[in-house]
Amino acid sequence: xxxxxxxxxxxxxxxxxxxxxxxxxxxxxxxxxxxxxxxxxxxxxxxxxxxxxxxxxxxxxxxxxxxxxxxxxxxxxxxxxxxxxxxxxxxxxxxxxxxxxxxxxxxxxxxxxxxxxxxxxxxxxxxxxxxxxxxxxxxxxxxxxxxxxxxxxxxxxxxxxxxxxxxxxxxxxxxxxxxxxxxxxxxxxxxxxxxxxxxxxxxxxxxxxxxxxxxxxxxxxxxxxxxxxxxxxxxxxxxxxxxxxxxxxxxxxxxxxxxxxxxxxxxxxxxxxxxxxxxxxxxxxxxxxxxxxxxxxxxxxxxxxxxxxxxxxxxxxxxxxxxxxxxxxxxxxxxxxxxxxxxxxxxxxxxxxxxxxxxxxxxxxxxxxxxxxxxxxxxxxxxxxxxxxxxxxxxxxxxxxxxxxxxxxxxxxxxxxxxxxxxxxxxxxxxxxxxxxxxxxxxxxxxxxxxxxxxxxxxxxxxxxxxxxxxxx
Amino acid sequence: xxxxxxxxxxxxxxxxxxxxxxxxxxxxxxxxxxxxxxxxxxxxxxxxxxxxxxxxxxxxxxxxxxxxxxxxxxxxxxxxxxxxxxxxxxxxxxxxxxxxxx
Numbered sequence: 167x168x169x170x171x172x173x174x175x176x177x178x179x180x181x182x183x184x185x186x187x188x189x190x191x192x193x194x195x196x197x198x199x200x201x202x203x204x205x206x207x208x209x210x211x212x213x214x215x216x217x218x219x220x221x222x223x224x225x226x227x228x229x230x231x232x233x234x235x236x237x238x239x240x241x242x243x244x245x246x247x248x249x250x251x252x253x254x255x256x257x258x259x260x261x262x263x264x265x266x267x268x269x270x271x272x273x274x275x276x277x278x279x280x281x282x283x284x285x286x287x288x289x290x291x292x293x294x295x296x297x298x299x300x301x302x303x304x305x306x307x308x309x310x311x312x313x314x315x316x317x318x319x320x321x322x323x324x325x326x327x328x329x330x331x332x333x334x335x336x337x338x339x340x341x342x343x344x345x346x347x348x349x350x351x352x353x354x355x356x357x358x359x360x361x362x363x364x365x366x367x368x369x370x371x372x373x374x375x376x377x378x379x380x381x382x383x384x385x386x387x388x389x390x391x392x393x394x395x396x397x398x399x400x401x402x403x404x405x406x407x408x409x410x411x412x413x414x415x416x417x418x419x420x421x422x423x424x425x426x427x428x429x430x431x432x433x434x435x436x437x438x439x440x441x442x443x444x445x446x447x448x449x450x451x452x453x454x455x456x457x458x459x460x461x462x463x464x465x466x467x468x469x470x471x472x473x474x475x476x477x478x479x480x481x482x483x484x485x486x487x488x489x490x491x492x493x494x495x496x497x498x499x500x501x502x503x504x505x506x507x508x509x510x511x512x513x514x515x516x517x518x519x520x521x522x523x524x525x526x527x528x529x530x531x532x533x534x535x536x537x538x539x540x541x542x543x544x545x546x547x548x549x550x551x552x553x554x555x556x557x558x559x560x561x562x563x564x565x566x567x568x569x570x571x572x573x574x575x576x577x578x579x580x581x582x583x584x585x586x587x588x589x590x591x592x593x594x595x596x597x598x599x600x601x602x603x604x605x606x607x608x609x610x611x612x613x614x615x616x617x618x619x620x621x622x623x624x625x626x627x628x629x630x631x632x633x634x635x636x637x638x639x
Numbered sequence: 640x641x642x643x644x645x646x647x648x649x650x651x652x653x654x655x656x657x658x659x660x661x662x663x664x665x666x667x668x669x670x671x672x673x674x675x676x677x678x679x680x681x682x683x684x685x686x687x688x689x690x691x692x693x694x695x696x697x698x699x700x701x702x703x704x705x706x707x708x709x710x711x712x713x714x715x716x717x718x719x720x721x722x723x724x725x726x727x728x729x730x731x732x733x734x735x736x737x738x739x740x741x
Contacts, residue, residue, distance in 0.1 A: 184678055185655065191674050192663040198725040201674050205718040208681065215684045221691030226704040230690055234711020241712065242719030247727075253720060254673050261713040265682040267706035271689035271699045278696035286642055389672050389679075396682040401645055403685045409645060410652045411681040417656030418675045422668060517665050524668030531727040538730065542665060 169217055176214040177407040183207030184411050188418065194537060211407055247532045248489040251522040255309040255385055258392045262301025265395035266365075269294030272402045273349055273358060282348025287402065291349070292341040292361055294398035299365025300372065301391040307373040308384050312521055318378025327439070330371055337364045376438065379563055381521045383426045383437045390419020422523055429517035431579040465616035467628030470592055473616075474629065475636070477554035480504055481546060482513045483585050484526045487560010487596065493623040494533040497559065500626055501535065503633040509554075513539055514546040514583050516564035547584050556588035558609070559622050560595070568608045577605060591615040594622045670724045677717025683710035 184207045190200025221227070245253045269291045276283050283291065310316035323329075340360035347354035376384050393415025400408025427434050465473075474480065482501065488494055501511040513535065519526045527540055550556070558565055565585040568575040585591055586609050593610055595617060609615055618625050663671055689703030 184681075185659065188656075188659050188671075188675065188678070191671050192660065192667065194664070194667065194728060197667060197670060197728070198722065201670070201677075201718060201721045201725060204674065204678060205714075208678070208683075208714055208718070211681060211684055212687065215687045216691075218688060218691075220688050222693045223691055226690045226700055227687055227707055230686070230704040230707025231711050234708040235715055237708075238712040238715030238717075239719065241716040242723065245720060247724070250669060250673070250720070250724070253716070254669075254676055257673070257676055257713050257716050258679075260709040261676065261679045261682060264680070264686055264706040264710035264713065267702045267709070268682055268685035268689060271686075271702040271706065274696050274699040274702060275689070275692065275694055278694050278699060386672065389676055392676065392679040396679045397649065399682045399685045401649075403688060404641060404645060405684060406645070406648055408681050408684055409649050411678050413649055413652035414656040414659070415675045415679040417653050418660040418671065421657060421660045422672060425665075425668075515665070522669055523672065524665055524670070527666040528669045528724050528727070531724070531729065534727075534729065536730055537666060537728055540666060 169219065173214045173218060174406070176210055177405075180207040180211040180214075180407055181410045183210070184414060188414060247529055248492060249313070250528060251381065251385060251520070251525060252309050252312045254522065255305045255312055255388065258385075258388045259302045259305030259309065261392040262298045262305060262388075262395045264298075265392070265399040266295050266298025266302060266362075268399040269298065269402050270362075276349055282350040282354070284348070285345055288345035288348055289341075290398055290401035292344055294395060294402050295358075295361050296337065296341070296365045296368075297391055297398050298395040299362060300369040301388055301395050303366045303369030304373045304384075304391070305369075305388050307370050308381065308388060311373075311378055312381060318381075320377040321374045326371070326375060330368070333364055333368050333371065337361060337368065340364065372438070378521075380430075380437050382518045382523050382525075383423055383430075383434070385522045386419050386422035386426055387434075388419075390416050390423060393417075393419055426518055426523055429581065430577075431581060460611035460613065462610055462617050463615065465592065465618050467618065467625055468632060470616070470618055470625075471629050471632035471636075473590055473592065474504060474509075474555055474557075475507065475633075477504070477590075478509050479553045480509050480511045480555045480557065481550070481553045481585070481588065482511065483519075483556060483558045483561050483565055483583050484513065484515070484530070485519050485559065485561025485564060486521055486525075487562075487594070487622055489520060489525065489529055490560065491596075491622040491624075493559060493626055494529045494535075496623055496626045496630060498530070498533040498535050500630050500633070501539075503630060503637075506637075507633070511539065512541050512546065514543065514585075515540055516543050516561070516583050519561055519564050543581060543583050550584045550587040553588040554590065556585040556591045558585055558591060558593045559626075562607050563605060565609050566605065566607045567612070568605075572608065575605070585609060586612055586615070589614065592618055594618045594620075594625050596621065666728075670721050670728075673717055673724065674721040677714055677721060680710050680714035680717060683707065683714055686710045 187200045187204025190196040340357045344357035393412045397412030567586045569577045569580040569582045686706035
């Protein structure tokens with residue numbers, strides 16, 4: 167057997183390990199081992215590639231891996247769990263850019279050899295550049311929004327659809343010119359760089375109009391695109407392991423995107439193009455049936471303690487505000503005190519709470535909340551009327567009853583956690599403004615709702631210290 | 640013919656992906672996403688081939704080396720952060736014991 171056969175055989179083994187790893191990632195008990203198995207597959211794929219006939223010098227490979235390993239290690243070690251969505255967005259972007267560069271390098275190789283590419287190779291190079299480029303700038307923009315460096319508000323300008331349409335047409339034209347010329351000559355070269363530039367711009371204009379509240383969908387979609395970019399790179403260099411692994415990631419991202427869209431009762435097209443949230447204030451100011459009117463009723467930490475002390479069934483509904491104020495540890499402390507006081511505490515997690523799917527689960531796990539205590543929306547909602555107290559920590563749209571009642575609300579029809587059905591609702595909130603999505607929350611106006619203003623962590627700490635004082639006294 | 644073979648593999652892998660992921664509980668969505676994100680770093684294989692091919696073109700070497708660095712960040716960062724996350728998911732009862740060792 168020659169080396170090439172052995173390498174391809176090892177690629178099959180790597181693909182199997184990826185598939186097994188992904189399967190095991192889907193179950194709580196096997197997830198960690200699954201991740202290790204998939205990383206073993208990656209190691210095998212990388213090591214055997216180094217024996218490939220095409221690789222003649224190793225110095226630049228060593229430089230690249232060295233730089234990448236240091237940065238990757240530092241990122242993984244230093245990142246805070248609250249910042250996971252940004253981190254994933256950034257890594258997505260890097261993966262996308264790497265795939266783009268693989269396509270570009272193949273083009274460079276063809277140029278250096280003084281030949282032109284076939285229609286097939288030309289097409290897949292354009293695809294790798296397009297998908298990789300959109301993934302890269304789109305992810306960077308999403309990173310900016312998630313980390314607060316850019317405004318989370320959707321950015322719309324007049325003629326946006328027209329500009330996007332023109333970009334897509336330009337891209338198709340440049341792609342066709344490139345493929346016809348096989349990348350050769352001035353025409354081919356210019357067409358290639360045009361594709362590159364348009365892909366970068368398109369990534370930004372696609373993510374720009376999407377509001378901060380829709381970020382879980384955007385991250386899932388970019389995740390899918392980074393897989394498809396690797397897939398396209400696999401077609402460029404006709405390598406099966408890239409196609410299999412890239413495609414697995416691509417489909418898993420698509421599934422998560424669909425789940426997120428369903429959780430918000432909206433279509434993907436609506437999420438991508440509607441500039442959701444930008445017209446929210448206009449929509450909620452007009453009065454219509456089903457709208458709740460009332461006023462905000464503040465509560466102090468002391469009074470919250472009195473309410474919680476008497477409660478037997480408590481449900482906590484966390485949202486992104488919990489992540490912002492790093493309140494997950496003190497939330498767990500409060501939950502323990504409530505349990506010692508004889509109450510049953512559960513955490514109700516909405517599928518799109520936070521900035522990426524499952525974000526809240528990770529934060530609560532970090533604070534050592536056992537995962538049996540976390541319940542999904544569909545299982546907690548029927549029990550909600552039995553709950554004495556619902557504590558809403560920095561969650562907004564996912565508990566807004568307007569989604570169920572107010573037909574004029576932009577989030578009408580989105581499934582919510584029915585926190586308003588609990589006997590008493592305590593909402594922790596930084597200030598009186600609307601949330602990240604810009605939509606007024608009618609839950610705050612209900613007669614059984616009390617507002618506990620201030621930083622979530624500080625507010626909870628004051629309640630916890632009341633419990634401690636009771637235990638001591 | 641090779642094109643057809645690659646497409647064939649692509650389509651089958653797509654269906655396999657749908658089957659694998661469709662029933663994942665929502666608790667695991669974040670680790671799943673960052674874990675699959677690490678897998679998309681497989682493009683490192685293409686990057687290695689570009690960086691190591693000494694074809695006399697500086698452009699190819701520069702592009703390849705940058706791609707290797709970026710893909711390595713993606714792979715190492717992705718796998719390690721996923722592992723860090725999954726290490727935190729614990730069952731009830733296991734929480735108290737291990738708290739001190741964190």
